[in-house]
Amino acid sequence: MSPCTTIRKPIFDGYPPMLVGYMRVSSDSDRQSTDLQRDALLAAGVDARHLFEDRASGAKDDRAGLARALEFVRSGDVLVVWKLDRLGRSLSHLLGIVTSLKDNKVAFRSLTENLDTTTPSGEFLFQVFGALAQYERALIQERVVAGLTAARKRGRIGGRPPAIVGEKLDAIVAALDGGMSKAAVCRNFSVKRTTLIETLARVGWRGAGKAADEQQE
Template sequence: MANVLIGYARTSTTDQKAGLDAQLRDLQAAGCTKVFKEQLSSVANQRPELERALEYVREGDVLVVTKLDRLARSVADLVAITEALKVKGVELRILALNLDTSTPTGKLMLNLLGSIAEFERQLMLERQREGIAKAKADGKYKGRAPTARSKADEVLAMKAAGKTVADIQAALKISRASVFRILKDAA
């Protein structure tokens, strides 16, 4: 019986439609019979479609992704995913790297690449923090304007008028947590 190829595609935002379309095209060209896709950041560590894909795959299947960063953001994440696949008897294929974990060389390369990717990400975050610190020191960085707190007077007035938290949240288009934070700060 031939290996069943299961694809997984992810972009960080819904604005990246072209990126998702390209991944879907590449996964289909690779022969994937089923593809799980989502458009959300992996930083939140909640990737429901990836979880569904990991539950769906069966022994002998191959999980296919176009690039390593579409699957994992850290070596720990990568190790956890590959371990879950290994327990189920599922291999991993990364198209852009021509990497297949069914070979010893593929397993070694996956671990090396995961380490390098995590190192690059940490360097990028460090540069970003340094840039923000410099901009703050130069008085050029103020941070994001607090949107909900600017509506504190309206929240308090609506609550005093007997409106529910849900009503306030819907009317002012702010989060439930923001409503409670404003009410708590006013108490």
């Protein structure tokens, strides 16, 4: 879908927050699912001009529509999807995106699961998702540590302090493991591509499950 043509006015001009819809289907032939999502989002109050769409085909999917939607939303807006699996390919991927939205004061709503981060129940459910992902994050951290250890053995650690560390590093690795492209990670987490590449090399990340390969050789 082409980028939304609505011009976003500055908040001090009184331009109200809006609902922004995101749709995703697995292939170009999956037209019925697209219509179902579109109808649900329109019924929920999303303006047709504020709908963004991705059509994934094959193993590679950069999800340009999602990237445009995330660039379009601003503080106070609500990103709306039909189902949770339309936004994230995995729990870690979903949490990474929603956490990024919350950090930018953008709410998230999933119609099918009745999840709305602006409500107490929705916030609680989001916290439950976070608890369920704790083990997955621990595994990611283990791979990061293994990568750092391998890098230290090869003399790659030193000089200036790393730019991406801690929870932000965990979230970025989780997003990449979930299938988010490096370009989308740079946009969503506000990092330079060179910094991201250097960080991934530092921790030994080459793709999901590969960070500790050198440890196992």
